[in-house]
Amino acid sequence: MVxxxxxxxxxxxxxxxxxxxxxxxxTIGGAGLELTVEKELQEILSEICLT
Known part of the structure; x- marks a missing residue:
């Protein structure tokens, strides 16, 4: 977290x-924030792996 x-x-x-x-x-704090970050990371990694 910056x-x-x-x-x-x-x-x-x-x-x-x-x-x-x-x-x-x-940890970066609350579970809601971590869940959001995890979902975004999965999307980014999926895009990278497809290219």
Whole structure:
């Protein structure tokens, strides 16, 4: 996480890594944010693997 404002669960400097098997390392805050990031990552990786 690079920047945050207002009342947010994650703090700047927080990190999350997700392995190809889906294992998570670290956290960027609330489960809702992590779920959104995970879905976006899956879409990006799917596009990269198709090209």
């Amino acid at each position: 920047q945050a404002s207002g009342s947010v669960p994650g703090k700047p400097g927080a990190r999350l890594a997700i392995s190809s098997s889906g294992e998570k390392f670290g």
